[in-house]
Amino acid sequence: MRLCRLDEVLDGQARGFSVPGLQRKVILVRRGVSVFAYRDSCPHYEGGTPMAWKADRYLNGEGTHLACHSHGALFEIETGECVLGPCLGQRLTKVPVRISPSGDIEMVREPAEEELG
Amino acid sequence: MNIIGPDYLVFGVDDLVACSEFLTAFGLTPAGVDDKGGLFEALDGTGVIIRHKSDPDLPAPLPTATMLRQQVYGVRGDADIEAIAAELGKDRKVHRLADGTIETTDDFGFALKFQVTKRRKLEMPAEKINAPGAPAQRGPNVLGVWDGMPAKPRMLSHTVLFVPDIEVATGFYCQRLGFVITDVLKGAGPFLRPKDNDDHHTLFFIRTPEYMKGIEHLAFHMGGPTELMVAGSRFVKSGYESFWGPGRHKFGSNWFWYFNSPLGTHFEYDADMDKHDDEWIAREAPFGPEASQMFLLQHREKWVPGPGPAPKE
Numbered sequence: 001m002r003l004c005r006l007d008e009v010l011d012g013q014a015r016g017f018s019v020p021g022l023q024r025k026v027i028l029v030r031r032g033v034s035v036f037a038y039r040d041s042c043p044h045y046e047g048g049t050p051m052a053w054k055a056d057r058y059l060n061g062e063g064t065h066l067a068c069h070s071h072g073a074l075f076e077i078e079t080g081e082c083v084l085g086p087c088l089g090q091r092l093t094k095v096p097v098r099i100s101p102s103g104d105i106e107m108v109r110e111p112a113e114e115e116l117g
Numbered sequence: 118m119n120i121i122g123p124d125y126l127v128f129g130v131d132d133l134v135a136c137s138e139f140l141t142a143f144g145l146t147p148a149g150v151d152d153k154g155g156l157f158e159a160l161d162g163t164g165v166i167i168r169h170k171s172d173p174d175l176p177a178p179l180p181t182a183t184m185l186r187q188q189v190y191g192v193r194g195d196a197d198i199e200a201i202a203a204e205l206g207k208d209r210k211v212h213r214l215a216d217g218t219i220e221t222t223d224d225f226g227f228a229l230k231f232q233v234t235k236r237r238k239l240e241m242p243a244e245k246i247n248a249p250g251a252p253a254q255r256g257p258n259v260l261g262v263w264d265g266m267p268a269k270p271r272m273l274s275h276t277v278l279f280v281p282d283i284e285v286a287t288g289f290y291c292q293r294l295g296f297v298i299t300d301v302l303k304g305a306g307p308f309l310r311p312k313d314n315d316d317h318h319t320l321f322f323i324r325t326p327e328y329m330k331g332i333e334h335l336a337f338h339m340g341g342p343t344e345l346m347v348a349g350s351r352f353v354k355s356g357y358e359s360f361w362g363p364g365r366h367k368f369g370s371n372w373f374w375y376f377n378s379p380l381g382t383h384f385e386y387d388a389d390m391d392k393h394d395d396e397w398i399a400r401e402a403p404f405g406p407e408a409s410q411m412f413l414l415q416h417r418e419k420w421v422p423g424p425g426p427a428p429k430e
Contacts, residue, residue: 009148022129049360050358050360050377051358051377052358052377053135053139053357053358053376053377053378054355054357054358054377055356055358056138057135058381060131060132061130061131061132061135061379062131067381068377069358069377069378069381070377070382070383071182071183071279071329071331071333071381071382072182072183072184072381072382073182073329074182084181084182085182085329086182086279086325086328086329117326
């Protein structure tokens with residue numbers, strides 16, 4: 001499933017995408033030509049909670065980490081591991097994506113049954 | 118010790134521009150804000166102060182993710198400052214500042230400041246409702262809602278802290294500073310009001326591991342449930358992220374709507390909180406979804422059923 005074009009996520013920035021059938025958005029973070037994708041779901045509370053403070057605003061002020069703007073938890077962009085905050089040591093759920101030869105960012109597979117809201 | 122409640126909450130943030138945008142959109146008004154930050158105030162002058170986290174004028178940070186750097190409590194007069202300084206000076210350093218305020222820390226290291234309150238007295242009507250059997254609060258031709266109606270936070274209402282030990286927290290705030298427990302959610306913690314405030318709570322504790330120590334949320338009083346819904350709906354429409362609500366709590370009876378923020382804590386609109394005096398006997402309930410709210414709703418985009426599809430010819 002196509003989410004957007006690579007050049008629609010600016011280098012060093014993040015964007016959130018609603019995917020039909022998925023309860024939570026998918027976050028894309030771009031670092032150069034690499035794209036990291038996670039579910040917009042902070043692991044602090046059971047069931048997960050949305051992390052942005054405003055549409056597409058998923059990063060901390062310095063742009064070094066994904067942040068949950070509930071309680072300020074910080075997650076490594078490359079691994080999704082929480083390195084500070086209430087869910088210390090837990091991870092964001094990765095979403096498998098690929099960049100197509102034509103420059104589209106695509107989810108590798110359709111959402112699994114248990115992910116459907 | 119006539120503590121009224123929080124005058125200001127001070128944050129050390131990593132993005133002053135984002136925080137300024139957020140606080141203004143939430144409905145607070147910049148008061149003397151410059152490129153180093155400043156106060157964003159509610160209608161009565163209470164509010165949130167932001168500085169960059171590296172600002173040397175800020176009290177030291179807690180070793181957690183929290184951006185809260187100081188809670189500034191308003192008291193009635195100079196005698197109350199003296200009483201607090203005498204009491205807390207028994208077992209900790211109390212710094213006296215040139216402006217007559219005092220600074221210290223609580224038993225967990227949360228920085229505190231006490232000042233003769235700077236809040237302005239508000240004289241504004243509460244939301245008015247009409248109901249059969251009762252005199253009309255809104256007379257003929259007085260409208261309940263209209264496009265562009267004001268919905269501004271009136272007053273900093275309360276703070277909720279993640280603390281590692283409830284007994285230590287209540288010991289400090291009740292025995293040392295004269296707060297009163299109004300109700301208890303067992304498994305989370307107690308609701309507290311200071312002596313000189315009849316709101317159900319200005320402070321609530323949630324017991325958490327040490328590494329979570331910090332602020333869970335802060336709240337501002339609105340003029341009523343309609344203002345809360347109007348402000349929250351506008352906030353969502355502008356792209357801000359709802360966390361919980363709208364709904365109505367059981368303990369305190371206040372309406373609520375919580376939002377994520379770039380200050381690493383939730384911002385809550387609240388409205389129509391219960392009042393209590395010393396005759397009140399604290400209730401207890403086990404912490405959980407049932408005890409926490411009377412009802413919980415979820416925002417959706419505006420929609421109207423209309424007449425339905427036109428009949429086929």
